[in-house]
Amino acid sequence: MQTGDLIPSLTGRDQDGREIALDDFRGKKLALYFYPKDSTSGCTAEACSFRDRYETLLAKGYAILGVSPDSERSHQNFIAKNALPFPLIADTDKTWLQAFGVWGEKKMYGRTYMGVFRTTFLIDETGHITHIFGPKEIKTKTHADQVLAIAE
Numbered sequence: 069m070q071t072g073d074l075i076p077s078l079t080g081r082d083q084d085g086r087e088i089a090l091d092d093f094r095g096k097k098l099a100l101y102f103y104p105k106d107s108t109s110g111c112t113a114e115a116c117s118f119r120d121r122y123e124t125l126l127a128k129g130y131a132i133l134g135v136s137p138d139s140e141r142s143h144q145n146f147i148a149k150n151a152l153p154f155p156l157i158a159d160t161d162k163t164w165l166q167a168f169g170v171w172g173e174k175k176m177y178g179r180t181y182m183g184v185f186r187t188t189f190l191i192d193e194t195g196h197i198t199h200i201f202g203p204k205e206i207k208t209k210t211h212a213d214q215v216l217a218i219a220e
Contacts, residue, residue, distance in 0.1 A: 069168050069189065073197050075100075076167050080135070082155040083143035088133070094195055097129045099215050101188040102170045106138045106146035106156075113208040114186070115152055121212035122153050128219045133157065135164050136184060190218060 069075070079089040090100075101118070103111045118125070118132050125132060132154040138146070143156040157164060165171035165184060174183040186206050190199040199218050207214060 069197060069200070071197050071200060075189070075191055075195050075197060078164055078167060080157040080159055080164055081140060082157055083140050083147055085140055086155075088155060088157060090195070093131055093133070093191070095193050096131050097193060097219075098131050098133060098191040099125065099188060100133050100135065100168075100191060101186075101211075102135045102165060102168065102184055103186055104184040105136060106142045107149070110186070110208045111136070112146075112150060114206070114211050115146070116150055117208065117210060117212040118154065119150065119152050121216060124216060125212065125219070128216065130190075130215070130219060135159050137162055137165065188215065190215065 075090055077091050079087055082088050103114055105111055115134065122132065134154065135157040137159050139160060140158045143158055147156065159165055162171050168189065170185045170187045171182065172185060174181055186203045188201040188206065189197050192198050201214060
């Protein structure tokens, strides 16, 4: 996916098993963020950044939606522990991750494995990508501020 692309029509289940479709967000701006794993330090910092700036993001017209390959139960625990006010998609079959090109081979400490590339897509009211934050750009502790700087 690249800036200017129309996002795909995907449907997934959130932490409570509710069906959420990307098409549900047409007419709204969306910050769609992909992250590797619930309850890890970086992912917790990123989610809490969005939590702490949630009202400001809403005021700028943005809905927030997180996606990881974790289960609904894992998302429920993550949300409860961190008081997250937005839904998380349990993409256990990696449909969303693959559609957005954020699932692939990673290397860490000399080990190669498949994983999620931390990425955030800002999407306009028509479903087009207006900005992409790649893994090297995202500062997990202040990521919501990075989004707000673009949203101005």
